[in-house]
Amino acid sequence: MLHPLVPPVLAWFDTAARDLPWRAADRTPWGVLVSEVMLQQTPVARVEPLWRRWMMRWPTPADLAEESTAEVLRAWDRLGYPRRALRLQECARAVVERHDGELPRTEAELLALPGVGTYTAAAVMAFAHGRRAVVVDTNVRRVLSRAIAGDALPPPSLTRGELRDAATLVPDDDGTASRWSAAVMELGALVCTARSPRCDACPVAEQCAWRRAGRPPDALAPVRRRQAWHGTDRQVRGRIMAELRAADHPVPAEVLLAAVPGDETQRRRCLAGLLADGLVAALEPLRRPSAGAADAEDADDDAAVRDDAVLYGLPR
DNA sequence: AAGTCGGGGCA
DNA sequence: TGCCCAGACTT
Structure with missing residues (x-):
C-alpha cells in the first residue's frame, strides 16, 4: 500500500523532473556516484558543467584511478571541499582493486568505499541500480519535516524519527521506490525550498501539515552562529x-x-x-x-x- | 553530539 | 551580511 503522499509526488515528478545528465539513459553507475559526491553540499547548477567535463575525461573508475592526483585536484577546480576529490580518486582505486572496476551492487559494499556515507550509498542504490533504498538528504528532510511533522525546518541533525518516517514512505517495489526517492528530492529542490516554498505549485499542498497549520515559522532554536567566511x-x-x-x-x-x-x-x-x-x-x-x-x-x-x-x- | 571542511549565489 | 546547498569524517 502506498502512502497518500507518494502518488501525487510521483505524478508531479513525471512532468517536472529536470533533465540532468546523470539521469540520462546512457548514464553509468560510476557516473551516478561521481555526481553524488560532487553534489555533497554543492548546488546542482555548479556541479553540472564540471561533471560533464569530468566524465568525458575519466569515464570509468579505472580512468580516474590511473590519473595523477594533481590533475584530479586541478579538474576539481573551485567546486569546494577538495578532500572529496581525493576520496573520489581513492574510491575509484578501491573499486578497481576490490570490485574489478565495477561499482558494487550492495549498500554495505558501497558504504565501505572512501567518501561514500549513508546518504551516498543509498542514493547510488536507488539512482544507479534502481533499487529500493532509504534516501535521506537535506531536501527529503525538509519535505517530510513540513508535510508530516508540520515544522518549517528539520532538526539540526538527522533524528531516528525522521529516519523512521522516511523509511515508512518508501514504496516496497524497487522501481517505484527508486522513482520516489528521486521525486521527493526533486520536490524539495524545486518547490519545497528552504527560502520561499512555492506551495501553490506543490502536488501535496492539501496534505501538508505545515501548510495546514498556516506555515508557522521555524521554532526558535538556539541560534548557533555559523562560522564566518572572511578570515577563516x-x-x-x-x-x-x-x-x-x-x-x-x-x-x-x-x-x-x-x-x-x-x-x-x-x-x-x-x-x-x-x-x-x-x-x-x-x-x-x-x-x-x-x-x-x-x-x-x-x-x-x-x-x-x-x-x-x-x-x-x-x-x- | 559537535567541529571541521569551500565556495558561490541570492534575499 | 546571513543563509543555503543531493554530506563525510574525525574526535
Whole structure:
C-alpha cells in the first residue's frame, strides 16, 4: 500500500523532473556516484558543467584511478571541499582493486568505499541500480519535516524519527521506490525550498501539515552562529589550493605563503593542515641536519612547514 | 553530539 | 551580511 503522499509526488515528478545528465539513459553507475559526491553540499547548477567535463575525461573508475592526483585536484577546480576529490580518486582505486572496476551492487559494499556515507550509498542504490533504498538528504528532510511533522525546518541533525518516517514512505517495489526517492528530492529542490516554498505549485499542498497549520515559522532554536567566511582557515586553505592549482612548478614556501591572506600563524597552520590531509605535498624536504641524530626520524609535517627551503605542490 | 571542511549565489 | 546547498569524517 502506498502512502497518500507518494502518488501525487510521483505524478508531479513525471512532468517536472529536470533533465540532468546523470539521469540520462546512457548514464553509468560510476557516473551516478561521481555526481553524488560532487553534489555533497554543492548546488546542482555548479556541479553540472564540471561533471560533464569530468566524465568525458575519466569515464570509468579505472580512468580516474590511473590519473595523477594533481590533475584530479586541478579538474576539481573551485567546486569546494577538495578532500572529496581525493576520496573520489581513492574510491575509484578501491573499486578497481576490490570490485574489478565495477561499482558494487550492495549498500554495505558501497558504504565501505572512501567518501561514500549513508546518504551516498543509498542514493547510488536507488539512482544507479534502481533499487529500493532509504534516501535521506537535506531536501527529503525538509519535505517530510513540513508535510508530516508540520515544522518549517528539520532538526539540526538527522533524528531516528525522521529516519523512521522516511523509511515508512518508501514504496516496497524497487522501481517505484527508486522513482520516489528521486521525486521527493526533486520536490524539495524545486518547490519545497528552504527560502520561499512555492506551495501553490506543490502536488501535496492539501496534505501538508505545515501548510495546514498556516506555515508557522521555524521554532526558535538556539541560534548557533555559523562560522564566518572572511578570515577563516577555510578561506586561507582555499587560497593556498588555488595558488597550487595555478602553478605548474613547485612553489617555495615563502612565495606560497606571501600569496595568501592571514597572519603568519594562521597561514602556516593551514598549510600544515593541507599537508596532513594529503592535499598538498612537500616536494623537496631539504631538512637541515638536526643536532640530535635521533630526532631526524621524528621529523613530521609541522617541521617541514617551518622550513622555508621546502617546495610545495599538488600531490603527484 | 559537535567541529571541521569551500565556495558561490541570492534575499 | 546571513543563509543555503543531493554530506563525510574525525574526535
